[in-house]
Amino acid sequence: MADYLAEAIFGGRYRPGDFVPKEVDLAEQFALNRSAVRSDLRQLVDVGIIERISGHGSKVREVEAWNILDPSVTDWMTRYAAPNPEIQREILSFRLDVEPYVAMTAARRATARDLVAIEEAFEGMESAMNAAEGDAKRLHSDHDIAFHVAIFKATRNIVWSQLSHILRPSIYLLIETSNESASDPEDSLERHRELMEAIRTRRPQDAFRAAQAVLAGTADALGIKPGDSVLGSDLELPPTG
Structure with missing residues (x-):
């Protein structure tokens, strides 16, 4: 009940x-x-x-x-909130406020092992996108979430790393829904590639903007406006030093 x-x-x-x-x-x-x-x-x-x-x-x-970080609530959210644009908008707005900073920090702190994890997740997305129908879309979403979780872990901060596990169901909700409705999967993959490269080549500000671009694509695929966030703002980024 x-x-x-x-x-x-x-x-x-x-x-x-x-x-x-x-x-x-x-x-x-x-x-x-x-x-x-x-x-x-x-x-x-x-x-x-x-x-x-x-x-x-x-x-x-x-x-x-609502205690959306409670395991029961995140489970319900993942299973049942896909038709609810209000919840999607709240999650997306949070991600837009957080993930560009996470990407910027990852570009500064990622270890070689972190970069391998990000690259492997990206290669999984690429392979799944080019695969035949069937489980390909589910596999693409699985690798997509692994890509974002790997970036959280690449901050080398235990709180961000743990937060990625708590947020995983809500992030997956957006990823699965947007991947189903995306009209430009190749463009989306290229945006993820640019984010990966900005982190790999230690370009924090570019990583910040690339993360914004990835999430802008998510918003477009979902057909929702994210509300107040850093997206499209004139935010002055911190110095690279």
């Missing part, structure tokens, strides 16, 4: 401010007793997605209140 409600909420059928069905109706629909229904609703309450209002029922909270 918790999965049913999560799918309905992340998919946008129940929006912030909406009340989900009452306990008695959920109990009847899923042939559960009231205590089991309360237990499932508690899962959504504990991660900030819904709130219980005495005498009224359970209401969906504003997205800002």
